[in-house]
Amino acid sequence: MSYYDIDDILADASKFPCRFNYDIPGLGYLEGNAGKEIRKNAKVELPLWLARILAIVGGDAGLNDEDALPFVELMQPEMFSPKVLNAIKSGPVTLDVHSINSHFYALAIKWATLFNDRDLIEVLNYMLLERCQEINNHASSVQLENVGRGGSQGTFMLTLDEFEKVLYKDSHESCKDTKKWVIRK
Amino acid sequence: MYGDLGSKLVLEAKRAQQLNRSSGAEQLPMFQDELIRNIIKEVGQLSKSAEYLTAQQEETGFQDKVARCQYFVTLLCIERNKRCLLAYQKLRSDALDTFTWNRNGIDPISSLNAAHQGSANLSHHEQEYLKEYAQLVTDMKSGDYTDIDLSGSLTPPSDVFIDVRVLKDAGEIQTEYGVFNLIKDSQFFVRQADVERLIQQGYLQKL
Numbered sequence: 162m163s164y165y166d167i168d169d170i171l172a173d174a175s176k177f178p179c180r181f182n183y184d185i186p187g188l189g190y191l192e193g194n195a196g197k198e199i200r201k202n203a204k205v206e207l208p209l210w211l212a213r214i215l216a217i218v219g220g221d222a223g224l225n226d227e228d229a230l231p232f233v234e235l236m237q238p239e240m241f242s243p244k245v246l247n248a249i250k251s252g253p254v255t256l257d258v259h260s261i262n263s264h265f266y267a268l269a270i271k272w273a274t275l276f277n278d279r280d281l282i283e284v285l286n287y288m289l290l291e292r293c294q295e296i297n298n299h300a301s302s303v304q305l306e307n308v309g310r311g312g313s314q315g316t317f318m319l320t321l322d323e324f325e326k327v328l329y330k331d332s333h334e335s336c337k338d339t340k341k342w343v344i345r346k
Numbered sequence: 347m348y349g350d351l352g353s354k355l356v357l358e359a360k361r362a363q364q365l366n367r368s369s370g371a372e373q374l375p376m377f378q379d380e381l382i383r384n385i386i387k388e389v390g391q392l393s394k395s396a397e398y399l400t401a402q403q404e405e406t407g408f409q410d411k412v413a414r415c416q417y418f419v420t421l422l423c424i425e426r427n428k429r430c431l432l433a434y435q436k437l438r439s440d441a442l443d444t445f446t447w448n449r450n451g452i453d454p455i456s457s458l459n460a461a462h463q464g465s466a467n468l469s470h471h472e473q474e475y476l477k478e479y480a481q482l483v484t485d486m487k488s489g490d491y492t493d494i495d496l497s498g499s500l501t502p503p504s505d506v507f508i509d510v511r512v513l514k515d516a517g518e519i520q521t522e523y524g525v526f527n528l529i530k531d532s533q534f535f536v537r538q539a540d541v542e543r544l545i546q547q548g549y550l551q552k553l
Contacts, residue, residue, distance in 0.1 A: 165436045167360050170429060174353045185415050190347055208349060210426050211419065218418065232415050
């Protein structure tokens with residue numbers, strides 16, 4: 162996840178629901194009405210690049226306990242709700258990750274880092290492992306007639322998220338090239 | 347809100363990346379002049395409002411949370427725009443670098459003209475950059491490493507002699523073993539090292 166990573170930048174643009182802890186005038190454009198103030202407890206969808214920092218910095222911790230609240234509070238987004246996590250636990254392979262969010266893994270990693278969420282990471286590990294076996298199956302089944310043309314397009318391919326697509330493409334390329342080399346021998 | 351234009355630019359970059367990967371040929375879509383100018387305009391507005399906020403703070407004299415939050419949000423928006431712009435430009439310059447290495451031996455600008463409908467897809471600065479990078483590559487090749495053709499093919503040579511077919515007329519070329527007259531659709535049995543460059547340039551096809 163480098164600074165110039167296109168996928169990372171796109172993942173950072175996903176919106177997360179947040180709640181403001183303070184009245185802040187002049188920030189109404191975050192809500193869609195410029196020039197107005199933003200009210201305390203207002204629910205706003207903020208992109209992650211903004212919400213991540215605002216959820217960390219805030220009032221001075223030195224003054225008193227009330228002021229130590231960060232500017233915004235991140236709320237549990239739909240994509241990490243128990244419903245989704247249960248769906249992952251029950252059958253990672255048949256899950257349509259792409260429809261949940263096309264940058265699911267990247268965002269889950271960011272989220273788990275932000276909140277030290279061990280449970281989420283465990284679920285992710287399991288999910289990645291299960292889905293990787295399927296990805297590997299798809300990637301290594303190279304039909305000889307199809308070498309040169311694009312890969313096979315199954316329904317499973319449509320459920321991959323961006324990270325898995327890269328994984329699939331790389332392993333598919335490597336299988337294809339190896340096979341090509343073996344035949345031409 | 348702020349930053350949406352940047353996302354649009356990065357989406358464009360992603361499309362270019364995929365185009366590059368799928369077709370294999372070095373192709374760069376049009377430089378997003380308009381979009382980038384709008385983003386820079388947005389950054390200008392943001393920095394103006396940041397200056398305004400600092401001035402206001404100095405006037406009132408106290409640094410409260412509210413002002414800090416406004417200032418933070420403004421700065422973050424600027425930072426985000428900067429990241430989008432840099433990532434877009436980095437992707438393009440990487441493509442240009444690859445282009446320079448792959449198409450070496452020929453003047454990159456003129457070969458770019460041949461490959462595209464002209465180098466109009468590049469911005470003025472990119473053309474300048476391409477020219478200077480090509481110069482750097484040439485300098486490196488003519489330095490300590492003259493024995494090796496650094497921009498040569500990366501596929502390990504497996505045969506000394508190969509069959510080639512001429513795809514387009516190239517006229518006469520001089521090799522260690524004599525002169526070939528490359529006429530379209532003729533076939534030769536030649537040393538691979540002699541014709542490597544011509545294969546790269548697309549005059550010959552390896553059989």
